[in-house]
Amino acid sequence: MSQAQRGRPRDAQIDERVLRAAAEQLLRRGYGGLSVDEVAEQAGVAKTTLYRRWPTKDHLAIAVVAHLQGEDDITDTGDIRRDLTDYMEKIAAALNRLRSAGRPSGRDDRSAGVVAELVAAGARHDDIGEMGRRNYARRNALAAGLIERARERGELRADLDPVILLDQLAGALYYRVLVTGAPVDRDYAERLVTTALGGAMAEAFGPLPPADRTDRSADRSPSQKGRS
Amino acid sequence: MSQAQRGRPRDAQIDERVLRAAAEQLLRRGYGGLSVDEVAEQAGVAKTTLYRRWPTKDHLAIAVVAHLQGEDDITDTGDIRRDLTDYMEKIAAALNRLRSAGRPSGRDDRSAGVVAELVAAGARHDDIGEMGRRNYARRNALAAGLIERARERGELRADLDPVILLDQLAGALYYRVLVTGAPVDRDYAERLVTTALGGAMAEAFGPLPPADRTDRSADRSPSQKGRS
Amino acid sequence: MSQAQRGRPRDAQIDERVLRAAAEQLLRRGYGGLSVDEVAEQAGVAKTTLYRRWPTKDHLAIAVVAHLQGEDDITDTGDIRRDLTDYMEKIAAALNRLRSAGRPSGRDDRSAGVVAELVAAGARHDDIGEMGRRNYARRNALAAGLIERARERGELRADLDPVILLDQLAGALYYRVLVTGAPVDRDYAERLVTTALGGAMAEAFGPLPPADRTDRSADRSPSQKGRS
Amino acid sequence: MSQAQRGRPRDAQIDERVLRAAAEQLLRRGYGGLSVDEVAEQAGVAKTTLYRRWPTKDHLAIAVVAHLQGEDDITDTGDIRRDLTDYMEKIAAALNRLRSAGRPSGRDDRSAGVVAELVAAGARHDDIGEMGRRNYARRNALAAGLIERARERGELRADLDPVILLDQLAGALYYRVLVTGAPVDRDYAERLVTTALGGAMAEAFGPLPPADRTDRSADRSPSQKGRS
């Protein structure tokens, strides 16, 4: 059936050890502080072994993050607003985790941190880029299914393009993290989904509630309690 | 008033020569192919001189791009949809210019290219990041003014948050370029604005036209003529 | 008596295949171009197998050369000058074969080539060195016998030390190949023996004949002012 | 006159520090124990700086030895036998110094040690080889002058080829060190010169004196039957 075993098999523990060591360095010291040499040493692994599995520091970093984030699946509760908000929040949480890596906690830096470097890694190596795009395609296809079903239920307008909607939602999060430095949190995710669905909800749902717009100027105040 | 002139003044031509040389390398060979040593040599300038003006390769790269892109101001024609679409298209054009740098022209690569590296540069150096954020804040403030005025004219719903709207619009573009690799073009800009304004238009405008949705699957076909 | 056969016997063809592959690489690309991994692959043999027979790349190289050169025995015709010249020429031929390995033919390079690396191999590993020394001791003992017999016949002076004579003869060849880069050929071998035997011949032979020195041009010593 | 000073001049102390550190490692641990990384560290110099001056470990090693040996000039006392013997002894001394490098002092190893590696270095890099050959050409030209003058004085036979004579003399030393592993010392140098000059001395000088052969025990040649 499967290919017969040829040669010495890869030591499964090595992945574990290396990724653990790399994760620690990446989170503690940021992307620039991640050194292949040190990772190898700390993991008790020869550099060549490491390079046999991850041909580049960038590949290693990507693997670390993929390993850290694990699987975040999308749930379908039947309430499209809630599901999308959850999805956005998951993305936001992941971004925030990476954003603050390598910086003294508390330090509310607006820098994109590791997130930007990972994106750049995708730009530097075609294979990483391709993998990332496949990954996003997969997740967005799931989310698109969500939207599709909601539309079929009549919750959303018939002419809605799920791809664009998702671009707008996820895009806003990435834009804030990578470009404007604005915070992304639960509250923002809610407002985002609300706004985006504003014109997408089927007419039956009528105009949106007026949404309390106090203190919108800074858009960073931590006390945005949100509204009904 | 200003500090009296001490010592030899800086040679004004140098900026020009260096930026030209750097731009060529950046566009021809991408970010990784941009080397300070080579730029200095090609520009006929000492590295010292170069570093006196741009303290870092990242700073130089940012300056190059800023110099290349020039000023793209936002116009207010009174037609909010058109103005926003124009704005988005300008952003898209700038992104596309950078995206393809360093790659064989025909090669329709989906990589984020230099864009990602610039974002990463902002993440590596706080001053670059801060400058970028200020820049975006300024431009978005202008765009927000556009939206505000449209709202006051009654074109848009009263409860619309301009910041979120802009996040969704610009965010979608960046998301596509940096994350999903999807193309951003005039057609996409139009559909994007249309979708985003869908629920934001005041009721008076009525439901959106059904919008021809043929061939939405690939979402990359170049011949998407769009509709009114 | 001898140990009973345990397990699978060694495949006799393997030596042949490996040595052939190694010889090709060694001759074509020189010592640095000889790689154990590649030899194994080209010979269709596992590295393990290879290392079971030759514990080191150096050992392999030595084996290759020994295999290439084969046996060069010393003949005793009764004419000491001729016999010694033949011996020297055999050595010279072997040196020349190795000297040019790894270099474009025709290219009259003066480098010592593989010869130097073999000598170094002997310096790196005591067993190789020991083997080489034993080998030379054996051959030189044969040659010393030649000299001894010639002396007993009265052809050579009674107080001649055969060891020193051989040092001078063979040494000159090695010196030229390894140190000065000068060529060693038939002509040189003749002149060498003639010169060395000059003072060693028994008086009865009288002064040496002027020795036809035509075509000494190949010898590149710049200060050859010629002699009477 | 000389080229105007361009750029920062090389720090002269660096050569000193590096060569000292390298010499220590080379002598203490042999050629294999010489590591560029460690030399750089021990000398307190960046590896790049080191590579800027010596492009290869081999080049560094050669420089170390050249620096260690210093200038050994050839003296002309008018007594050709003595002068040649002195020259040979100087060569022998230099060889012996290198031969024992990296080995416990008492250990009378017969290995060629560092000498072989230096010769190999010359074979690996054409520029090193060329330099070595030039160096030997220069020294041998001086020695050839010695011989020439002796011949003109009538001390040596008119038809003697100085190049061959020197090949035989120096060659014997190198041959012993690199090939047979026999020792080279003052005594051997004397016997060597005596033998070589045996037939080269002008007839007027008559047969050679029997040459005191005390303490030949160090010479390990197995077939030393002695002579009349």
Place this chain on the structure above:
DNA sequence: GAGTAAGCGAGACGGTACGTCGCGTCTTCGT
């Protein structure tokens, strides 16, 4: 017009990390 403060060209230097190379060992399965 001498002094001086800076700019500039050239290139050495320090530093860090990277990725590579090749060797020789070890582990697995199959013969």
Place this chain on the structure above:
DNA sequence: ACGAAGACGCGACGTACCGTCTCGCTTACTC
């Protein structure tokens, strides 16, 4: 045991590029 296959450990090598420093020279402004 041998053999094929290939992972692993190890050590060093040479490189790339960055950003700093040290020269000598030049250009202005200042006194």
